Amino acid sequence: MTTPVLAVEGLDVEFPSYGEAPVRALHGLDLSIGEQEIVGLVGESGSGKTTLARAIMQLVPPPGRISQGSVSFEGRDLSKLDEEQLRTLRGRAMSMVIANPRSELNPLLTVGQQIGNILKYHTGCKGRELRERVIEMLKEVRIPDPERRYDAFPHELSGGMAQRVVMAIALICNPRLVISDDATSGLDVTVQAQVLELLKRLAERHRTAMLFITRDIGITAHFCDRVAIIYGGEIMEIATRARFFANPMHPYSVLLLAAFSHNPKLRSYWLKEGEAAAEARPAETGCPFAPRCVRVREHCRSVHPELRELEAGHHVRCHFPVERRA
Numbered sequence: 001m002t003t004p005v006l007a008v009e010g011l012d013v014e015f016p017s018y019g020e021a022p023v024r025a026l027h028g029l030d031l032s033i034g035e036q037e038i039v040g041l042v043g044e045s046g047s048g049k050t051t052l053a054r055a056i057m058q059l060v061p062p063p064g065r066i067s068q069g070s071v072s073f074e075g076r077d078l079s080k081l082d083e084e085q086l087r088t089l090r091g092r093a094m095s096m097v098i099a100n101p102r103s104e105l106n107p108l109l110t111v112g113q114q115i116g117n118i119l120k121y122h123t124g125c126k127g128r129e130l131r132e133r134v135i136e137m138l139k140e141v142r143i144p145d146p147e148r149r150y151d152a153f154p155h156e157l158s159g160g161m162a163q164r165v166v167m168a169i170a171l172i173c174n175p176r177l178v179i180s181d182d183a184t185s186g187l188d189v190t191v192q193a194q195v196l197e198l199l200k201r202l203a204e205r206h207r208t209a210m211l212f213i214t215r216d217i218g219i220t221a222h223f224c225d226r227v228a229i230i231y232g233g234e235i236m237e238i239a240t241r242a243r244f245f246a247n248p249m250h251p252y253s254v255l256l257l258a259a260f261s262h263n264p265k266l267r268s269y270w271l272k273e274g275e276a277a278a279e280a281r282p283a284e285t286g287c288p289f290a291p292r293c294v295r296v297r298e299h300c301r302s303v304h305p306e307l308r309e310l311e312a313g314h315h316v317r318c319h320f321p322v323e324r325r326a
């Protein structure tokens with residue numbers, strides 16, 4: 001079996017909370033990503049998506065910490081690397097594209113300097129060659145008039161353009177893994193579609209694996225090889241895109257899909273708990289989703305469900321999974 005690009009095993013991340021039990025942002029999380037594979041990670045706000053992205057990069061903000069489990073990149077346990085080795089890895093072998101490109105970019109440096117600095121730091125490339133490679137990358141991310149934009153400052157760029165510059169920074173060193181954290185959420189719908197299309201094409205061209213984090217389950221239907229659903233810091237369901245959309249089995253997955261559906265019967269059944277239930281926090285004992293599940297039974301409130309393989313490559317964390325529709 002080939003070594004996956006990324007292997008997350010039994011990962012727990014905690015944030016201390018003064019006078020209370022620590023917030024358990026991730027709990028026993030397993031996830032692997034193969035070479036050139038795009039895995040979509042879908043979950044609502046607070047489900048632990050960004051924490052996972054940070055834990056993979058070994059950048060959990062203190063006093064938060066990885067309290068258990070491991071993150072391996074191409075077979076190397078990242079907890080064993082020192083800060084210098086991690087810095088070499090970040091930006092070169094794995095990189096991140098985040099939602100708010102303006103906060104990512106330094107307002108005092110030109111586009112060319114910001115992309116060029118990464119390339120120079122990791123490869124030692126400089127001078128004319130550096131400029132040529134940066135301009136080449138600007139062309140790849142479809143920045144019009146790249147020679148001129150090379151000298152532009154971030155405030156001179158539109159939102160979509162700034163996001164493309166962030167993508168250029170993430171891809172300039174040909175990383176083996178890119179983590180896209182809600183990267184298109186702040187953009188207009190049309191710009192969003194263009195940026196997604198571009199991101200997918202670039203991942204294919206650079207043979208990059210990707211963890212694609214989103215709150216929008218609809219995007220994963222076009223974009224990802226596998227889909228993983230996260231709730232309360234745990235993977236609830238994971239399958240290939242085809243299997244997932246043909247036969248979603250976790251009630252939370254079906255709820256997410258129902259929220260996008262135009263079928264009023266489907267919507268009213270799955271969404272019937274309404275706003276109050278949506279506010280419920282993940283349960284500490286039993287199934288984390290039990291307080292919001294329309295199919296909950298007594299067993300769910302006391303026994304924590306394991307992630308079980310219910311068909312080849314399709315894992316579900318539910319005592320009473322949804323049966324295939326006729």
Ligand SMILES: Nc1ncnc2c1ncn2[C@@H]1O[C@H](COP(=O)(O)OP(=O)(O)OP(=O)(O)O)[C@@H](O)[C@H]1O
Pocket residue numbers: 015023024025043044045046047048049050051052061064215
């Ligand atoms: N720096 C922090 N300090 C304390 N708690 C944190 C911190 N970062 C995250 N958390 C907690 O960890 C949990 C997961 O948060 P996280 O930001 O990973 O969720 P998310 O799915 O990325 O949400 P969003 O889609 O809104 O970005 C939440 O309960 C959050 O309050």
